[in-house]
Every structure is written in C-alpha cells, then in structure tokens.
Amino acid sequence: MKTKDLYVPHLEHVKRAANTLQGVVAVTPLMNSLTYSKAFHSNIMLKREDLQLVRSYKIRGAYNKISTLTEEEKQRGIVCASAGNHAQGVALSCKLLGIQGTIYMPSPTPKQKVEQVEMFGESFVSIVLKGDTFDDSYKAAMINCQAEQKTFVHPFDDEKVIEGQATVALEILSQSSETIDYIFVPVGGGGLASGVSSVIKLISPTTKVIGVEPEGAPSMQKAFLYGEPVELPQIEKFVDGAAVQRVGDKTFAICQQHLDAMITVSEGKVCQTILELYNKDAIVVEPAGALTLSALDQFKDEIKGKNVVCVVSGSNNDITRTAEIKERALLHANLKHYFIVRFPQRAGALKEFVAEILGPNDDITHFEYSKKHNRENGPAVVGIELKTEADLAPLVERMKKRNFYGDYLNNKPDLFQFLV
Template identity: 40%
Template sequence: MPKDYLKKILTAKVYDVAIESELQRAPHLTQRLNNQILLKREDNQPVFSFKLRGAYNKMAHLSKDELKRGVIAASAGNHAQGVALGAAKLGCKAIIVMPTTTPQVKIDAVKARGGESVQVVLHGESYSDAYEHALALEKKHRLSFVHPFDDPDVIAGQGTIAMEILQQHQGPLDAVFVAIGGGGLIAGVGAYIKAIRPEIKVIGVQTIDSDAMKRSLEARRRVELKDVGLFSDGTAVKLVGKETFRLCQDVVDEIITVDTDAICAAINDVFMDTRSILEPAGALAIAGLKAYVDREKVKDKTFVAIACGANMNFNRLRFVAERAEVGEAKEAVFAVTIPEERGSFKRFCEMLGQRNVTEFNYRIADAKEAHIFVGIATQKSSDSSQIAKSFTKAGFKTIDLTHDELSKSHLRHMVGGRSTLAHNELLYRFEFPERPGALMRFLTSMSPNWNISLFHYRNHGADYGRILVGIQVPDNDKKAFRSFLANLGYPHWDESQHPAYQLFLA
C-alpha cells in the first residue's frame, strides 16, 4: 500500500511555495540523550508550518476550471495560511471558514497571506461547525474543498518531507518521530519511508488527551473522541481521516503519548539548540522522541524528529516556561503537613538540605497543623518520589503533586483561600473557549439557586482558558447540576475530592 503513494509523493508540486527545510543536528539534545538527534525544520517554512505542502499540492492538481471556480477550506490555524498562500500563488479565489472563536491575529495572518484572493468567513464556535458550513458552501458555489489532512494529494504533499529526510541523511537512521492530529503528516511520511527504507521505524506522537489515532489503531476502527485537550491545538482532532487511518494501519510502527509538561520541556529543548520557539504541536515529535529514549534506554542511535510548526502566541510563553521545569524533571511540587508548633517549620527546612526551593506557599489555617505548598528543584524524574518518602519518614504527611493538573494550574496560586462559608461546595475544573461571552454563557446557564464560592482563572495567551470554579449546590439540586454540566458543552473535571483541595481550600 505505501508504494501506491510513492509516485504521488515523487511528483508532488510543493516547491513553488515550500522550501526544502534543513535537517539540523541538535547538539544539546544529542549530548543529553546519548543518541544523534536530528530536527527536520518545517517551522522554517514561509507560513512557519508544514501545512502549505499538502494544501498547495492539492490546489496545484486541480483543473483550470476548478481553479477558476475557486477553493474552500475550514481551518483556524496553519492549514488556513497554507491555502491562502496557495491561492495567491495560483491566482484563484479561496474562501476560508474559521470559527468565530478564532483570535484576530490568526484571521489577520490568513488575510495577509492571501491578499485579495482570500475571503474569510467566520461561522460557529468550533472547527466542526466551521467544517460543516464549509461543506455547505462548497456545494452551493461549486468550489473545490481542500481538506486539512484526509485527501490523497494533501497526504502526498506532506510526504515530500520524508523524501527530503532520506536525501539529506543517507546513513543509518533508526526512527522518525511525527506529530499526529488528523494523520495527514504521518500518513505521507510513513508511506514514503516504508516504500523506500522499511527498516526505519515511523513513530507517531500524540498528547494524552487528544489520542484519536492511537485509540483507532488499537480498536482497528476509527474512534471519535468526545473531547480533546486544547494545549496542542494543532493536533486537537476528535476523529482521524478515513484515508489517513487506512494508511497508518500499514505504515506506523507505534504511537507514543505525552503530556503538556513534556511538550513544554521539548519547546525549551529546541530553543536551547536552535534559539527558535516551536508551537506545542510543533514540539510534539521531540517530546515523543525523548519519551522513547527514556523508555527504551537506547544509546548511539540516530533519530529524526519533525519540528512541524512555530505559530506560537507570545503570551503563551509564560505558561510554557512555568511548566517546562516540571516536564524536564527540574521541579517537584508537594503538599506537606507539619505540626503547628514552634520549631517544626525549622525542622522541615532542615530536611530540604542543599536543595533549592522554587516555591513556598503557606497561610495559617489550623491550631494544630500547618499545610505547606512547596516546589523543590530536582535533577531527575525519580527525585520527587524519593523526596516525598524522606518527608514521610520524618513524620510529615506528604502528597506528591508533581504531575497533578489542578495543583500546577490553579492551587499553587490560591493557597490560603479558605472560607467557613463554603459549605456544600463542589469543585470543578473547566476549559473555556477564550472569547467574549464565554463566561456569561456559563453564568446564565446556572440555576439562580446555586452560588459561585470560588473562581480562579489565568490567561495563558491560548485560544482557551483554564478555570477552577467552586459552586454551592443544595443536595436536592444535584440532578439539575448534572444536567447543567451535560448541556454546557465545556470539558470539565470534578475535583471535589482532590486531596490538595481538601488540604488548602476546602
């Protein structure tokens, strides 16, 4: 099956708009991981992403009549910019449907790429809404649809990346790591590699909360996710493509999943080696490569990771820097309970020895016990469990929060926020779309019998916000509250029994 795509990739029309991106050695990563690490720098493309390859190849294969009628696409990100650039190059008109939630900076970027050739239509609150509207406009105006991943010409365009890798590095190559959203990139890359050098492993990387392809391959059928994590927005796809799934069944050796902290650490790693800043999806392959090396304990191998995009909002860097320390195992976070008595605080500090304290939060709350939120600099991932054991052995009750989302995103900023008035409080984490009216929609959906008793929100410069809410709900309203959550449509997590919440806020 991969050979079916070999001719398509070899004859793909991408270089009118794309460059042959550099295959660059990453010296710091190479030294740290004891393997040769090469980065395929697709972040250096004219639109700072690989997406223009597939989009342009699809458009360049359209007939003159099809180009004259124009093209249409649905996208809120890199694919939209690729289609816009292709439309300007080919002199055809393009309609790009984007959700109403799309930040203005992305809308402006698409218009700038396409100029007068591109019309941006804002419709719906999600990509799915925009996609359905684009299909309706396609039929109405007899336009040609340029799919972001599930199209043979788009897949072939992305496959030219693999063609370049094998031309640029003709020596031993053990594995190529590829980010997966809908599957267009890995389908094209895998098809070429397995046709030419099948001994090279093709390893996909997804986030733990957007792993539709991994689940689909395991189930041997396409699995649609109910919700997807939004940090790596470029790979936040609920349902992979039919054609990409068909190909991936034959060309993907395995899929590794990583969390937000690992991605942030990978962004930092690439910055150290290149002084370039990748977007989360762009760093996904590097995070997966590191996880693979750690799992397999391999040395002296040669690996390629595709750095597939760099369309990063500057405001997100605060969050990335904050979480990279944990992702790189340079910080561990704990909730520690000590006796509220003279000398106990000093004894706890002596336990830290020469370790560097990165954060320390405390507020008096109880006559008998003190609860401390503390961050400690570490050298390796196993340090956190060892530190926790040493605290417990010394008589201090300890909870290791190093990998706990509630604590890292919210609780560390809220220590000391207790209230005797917060009875019947339910604690929930939500992800809200970052747009005007999102909070009002939340508030107006609530029953007037419920009271917000806690609210914490931080803007990370992303397309969504992380929010922690305490809601006081009478016992006889619990059924109505469950209905409220189901109808709201925002991803949410019940944190009411979270041990750190019980220590610091309940």
C-alpha cells in the same frame, strides 16, 4: 477498508508533487542536533519544517491540492478548516494561485496564527472563527462548502494533500548520506504521517517510522485500538496543531499499514521540550513541533548509536502562551506544587512559614488567601517552585510537623483546573 481498496501514494505522484512545489516551498535543512545527539548517544537529525515561509510543512499539501483544481473549481473558490497551520498554507496558496478562499478556524486559535493567515492570504481569503475545536470548524466549513458548491481543501484526508506532505520524506532521504534507522513524525489528522511513512517504506523499508501524538488527543492511537477511526468525545486542545477528535479514513488506513509504532507524549513533556529547544538551541517551536523530540525518552535504549530523524513540524507559537508552557513544564518535572496552607492561630505564623518551613531553594510563586477576611490566620492557596524533585517530601514533612499542612492540590484535578 479492504487492502485492494487502500489508497497509498504512488511514488511517481509524490515526485510530481515535488516538481509542482519547486520554487513555492523551501527544501528545509536536515540538521544534526548536538544537544539531543549527546543526550541520547545517537545521531539525532532535525527536519526543520518550521523554517518554511508559513513556518510549517502544511504549505506542501495545500499548494499541491489547490494547484490541481480545474479552472471551473478555481473560479468557484475553495473552503478549508484548520487549527492554524493548514490555514496559513491554504492562504498563501490562494494568493499565489489567485483563488478566493474562505478559511474556518476554531475560536481559541492563537491570535498570532489568525494574523499570519490574514498576512499570507491578503485580499484572497476571508476568515471565519467558529467552534471550540478543529472538528467544530470542519463541520461549519462543510456546510458552507456544500451550500456554495466550493471545493473543500481537507487538512489531511485528501490524496493530493497527502502526496504534498509526502515530499518531506523524499527530501529527508536525499539529504541523508547514511541509512536512517528511525523517523519520528508528529500525528494530528495523519496527513504527514501517512505521506512520510508510505514513501519511506517504499524506498527504505528497514527504516522504522514512529507516529507521535499528544496524550490529551490520542485519536490515531484509539483508531489503531478499535481498527477504525473513532471520534473522541473530548480532547485536550493545548497541542493545537495536532489536536483532532477523529483522524481521516485514508490517513488511518495508510498509517495502520506503514507506521511501526503509534505513541503519545504528555503535554507537560512537550512544554519541557519547547523550553529546552529555545534555551539550548535557540529554536522556537509550537507544541506540535516539539512532539517528535519529546518521544525520544521512550526509545532511548532502542535508538542508541542509531541514525534518527525527528520532523520538527512548525514554529507558529504564540508568545503569550509562554507562562502556561513554563507552568506545564514545571508541573511535569514535579518542580511546581500547590498546597492549601492552614496558618496556625499564633502570632508571626506567616513569617515562620517563609523563614522556617520553606527550604533554602524553595520559591513561592503563587499566594492567595482563600478568605478575604481574617487574612493573617485564614487558609491560603500557595504555589511553590522547588529546585529539585527530592525537595518535596521534606517540605511536606516540615509543614505537617508545624501544623501548616492543609491539603495537596496537584492530584485533585477538579480543584487544580482553577489554578492552571
């Protein structure tokens, strides 16, 4: 895209969006995080978009877009595709504006998010679960949209949506009494990042804006690498609010010009952050909402003594995912390990393993014989949780010395996927 053709939100349009959103969206707090400020020796502030009525910033772009439709477009109705948060924003907007909407969501969308969409939209929305990813839902939604001549409300690659999301930046700048050195913003399709970065660079050009996306879905990072949006053949769907196979054309062009860096964080690190926020600060976030705080480790030297804002984008987490979140966090910290244990052909081998091979702080969290017959002497898959990462090497050494060691499964993805 040529520079002269590049769409960048005009500040007056973003301010107009902010006026449109008055009384509809909350002016969410910009609060200091004592926990993270102390850990990184900086002033870490959280922009709490998880505290919106729909529990994410997505209501901003959705309402701003739908409110600009003509009366004829409103009569025909709207269609959208979403992994969950955009759907909730669209659903509430439809109800508030009295417009009928059809919402396409991926089949694996957490039940909690589907129920929230139904609650916010009531009789004004119908939900269609289609495909495995956002991109599958998007394609199905576009077919329906064209067939019935309805307006498609894009979750990120739309000017009015971008302008709505950009109001987050206006609030941040008005709420901080000090110059902001860094803003970390989560990236899925790029709507929030493009809106925030464009406004920040207009008003506070010295502020560095860092985009953060999940390691398993690096669609914006790949777009930066190739100089244009590319469709990833497959993605890790765990961070569902930020897992898209292709970023938008408009959002990419804006982010390419205005983001100072585009980085990824691992899903395991995201899980650690989710647990830390809950256990230390009683803040509940979804995986996408933990992306920005998960990135601070990579900038720990640069941000020391600086004023830093992390956008906490949403809190639509499904409690049924808690076990998986804990498991991924432990694996990332190298505290959870899976082995094939071959019990020696001698009496009392299982008792010996528990009493003499395991360390005093080691805990068996998974145990399954690989063969249902010969249970006392057959090999078993054993999951062990350690107290510290340093406990692993001595454990493996004891297993090998006493002929219990069969194989280590954590670094064998083809086998490991059946356990986690």
